[in-house]
Amino acid sequence: MADKSATLTIDGNEYQLPITDGTLGQSVIDVAALQEAGYWSYDPGFKVTAPVESKITFINGGKGELLHRGYPIDQLANNAEYLEVAYALINGELPNSEQKEDFFKKIRQHSAVHDQLRKFFEGFRRDAHPMAIMVGVVGALSAFYHEGLDISNENDRELTAIRLIAKMPTLAAMSYKYSQGEPFMYPRKDFSYAENFLYMMFATPGDTDYKVNPIIADAMDKIFTLHADHEQNASTSTVRLAGSTGANPYACIAAGIAALWGPSHGGANEAVLEMLDEIGSVENVPEFMEKVKSREVKLMGFGHRVYKNFDPRAQVLKKASDEVLEALGIDDPKLELAMALEKIALEDPFFIERNLYPNVDFYSGIILKAIGIPTSMFTVIFSLARTSGWISHWLEMHSTPFKIGRPRQLYTGETKRDFVQLEDRK
Ligand code: CMC
Numbered sequence: 001m002a003d004k005s006a007t008l009t010i011d012g013n014e015y016q017l018p019i020t021d022g023t024l025g026q027s028v029i030d031v032a033a034l035q036e037a038g039y040w041s042y043d044p045g046f047k048v049t050a051p052v053e054s055k056i057t058f059i060n061g062g063k064g065e066l067l068h069r070g071y072p073i074d075q076l077a078n079n080a081e082y083l084e085v086a087y088a089l090i091n092g093e094l095p096n097s098e099q100k101e102d103f104f105k106k107i108r109q110h111s112a113v114h115d116q117l118r119k120f121f122e123g124f125r126r127d128a129h130p131m132a133i134m135v136g137v138v139g140a141l142s143a144f145y146h147e148g149l150d151i152s153n154e155n156d157r158e159l160t161a162i163r164l165i166a167k168m169p170t171l172a173a174m175s176y177k178y179s180q181g182e183p184f185m186y187p188r189k190d191f192s193y194a195e196n197f198l199y200m201m202f203a204t205p206g207d208t209d210y211k212v213n214p215i216i217a218d219a220m221d222k223i224f225t226l227h228a229d230h231e232q233n234a235s236t237s238t239v240r241l242a243g244s245t246g247a248n249p250y251a252c253i254a255a256g257i258a259a260l261w262g263p264s265h266g267g268a269n270e271a272v273l274e275m276l277d278e279i280g281s282v283e284n285v286p287e288f289m290e291k292v293k294s295r296e297v298k299l300m301g302f303g304h305r306v307y308k309n310f311d312p313r314a315q316v317l318k319k320a321s322d323e324v325l326e327a328l329g330i331d332d333p334k335l336e337l338a339m340a341l342e343k344i345a346l347e348d349p350f351f352i353e354r355n356l357y358p359n360v361d362f363y364s365g366i367i368l369k370a371i372g373i374p375t376s377m378f379t380v381i382f383s384l385a386r387t388s389g390w391i392s393h394w395l396e397m398h399s400t401p402f403k404i405g406r407p408r409q410l411y412t413g414e415t416k417r418d419f420v421q422l423e424d425r426k
Helices: 033-037 073-079 082-091 097-109 117-122 130-144 154-180 193-202 214-226 234-243 249-260 268-279 282-293 312-328 333-347 349-353 360-370 375-398
Strands: 004-010 013-020 057-060 065-068
Touching: 004 033, 013 033, 065 073, 065 082, 065 312, 073 214, 073 312, 082 097, 082 154, 082 193, 082 214, 082 375, 097 154, 117 130, 117 154, 130 154, 130 249, 130 375, 154 193, 154 249, 154 375, 193 214, 214 312, 214 360, 214 375, 234 249, 234 375, 249 375, 268 282, 268 333, 268 360, 268 375, 282 333, 282 349, 312 360, 333 349, 333 360, 360 375
Parallel strands: none
Antiparallel strands: 004 013, 057 065
């Protein structure tokens, strides 16, 4: 029960709005009394609206802090595997060795997809964007797992989470293989989660002794961990909103993938590379910066709605990107250009005054490019990683009472009630 409240006076009437404190971070004002007052709250972009209570992830944007189930993100990224982080997101704690073995085994068991799903891929043009394919094929999973799936049953919900996390790398790699006209690779049970994804992406059926470079597998796993969850962002909110209707969970995740695709959200890592293509070379950076300042374009991979000092995920990835570039001895002019851009932007008053720093997508774009992942797959990889976060939020919602998400609006359209009766127009 809240022991603080705010007083709202409207039309001479006073309303007490209870204030509730979380364990950390911002307190919230419960505005339900507005209904009684005959008003709605108005907050485009949900800048100050908390539609849910959650125990999964905490972000302090000012301090650049990100915690999953209370664990700091840098510690998770440097000391735990992505699948352990996924387990923690779902279950609240990192697994002990027995739980880890059991969870990893279940993920391996469910990593293959139904053979009939191949036909869905064949329905797409070869040049279809892999995110378009992902929206389709993940949504199609709901056709495979609908009858018999009881979302009020905890075991069914858990199985859904396992299936999704297990199948996403397989589907993601299939979407790439399809665009290349190469045969799909079946998942292998002797590889780690990240190795398996890289194997399904880059191996071909003749590669019987295919080995994954451990530096690349480690960087890939870090990218997965750093994208695993980010509290109530646009795609997670989409999954929750779709889930609040009781919709099939695979369809809800497909909705999350659709929301993630946009360049203001997960599509930014791809947009970073497109921007580097547009700039071309280091000499063109000053001219491009002028366009940014005159608001003709945005510097993709910079800025964040929540982080206004630094993005803690970007810090881990910057170190990883330095290691990958050095270990692989990559000498790519585009990566050199990215570094020049980062340096100039970090020193320029326009960016300093607006607290614009490189975000996770800036460095993940650089690493993915360095390890040979095609640009069009960047957001697909984000969606693969974010699936553990999305499904954790869906699970959290379904394990407590919830209401259908149904926002209100401020109507500013016309009123033609007295203009003409429709039947008079005949
Ligand atoms: N380049 C140039 N100016 C920018 C940028 C940018 N990337 N981002 C913000 N600004 C300016 C903006 O024009 C505004 O300036 P002014 O006050 O003079 O009008 C000021 O900074 C505040 O920006 P805002 O639009 O109020 O910030 P927001 O919180 O609404 O937007 C954002 C956040 C991430 C959508 C935005 O920074 C952006 O579009 N960045 C580029 C896209 C990107 O990298 N997105 C990935 C986000 S990280 C992945 C994820 O978590 O989804």
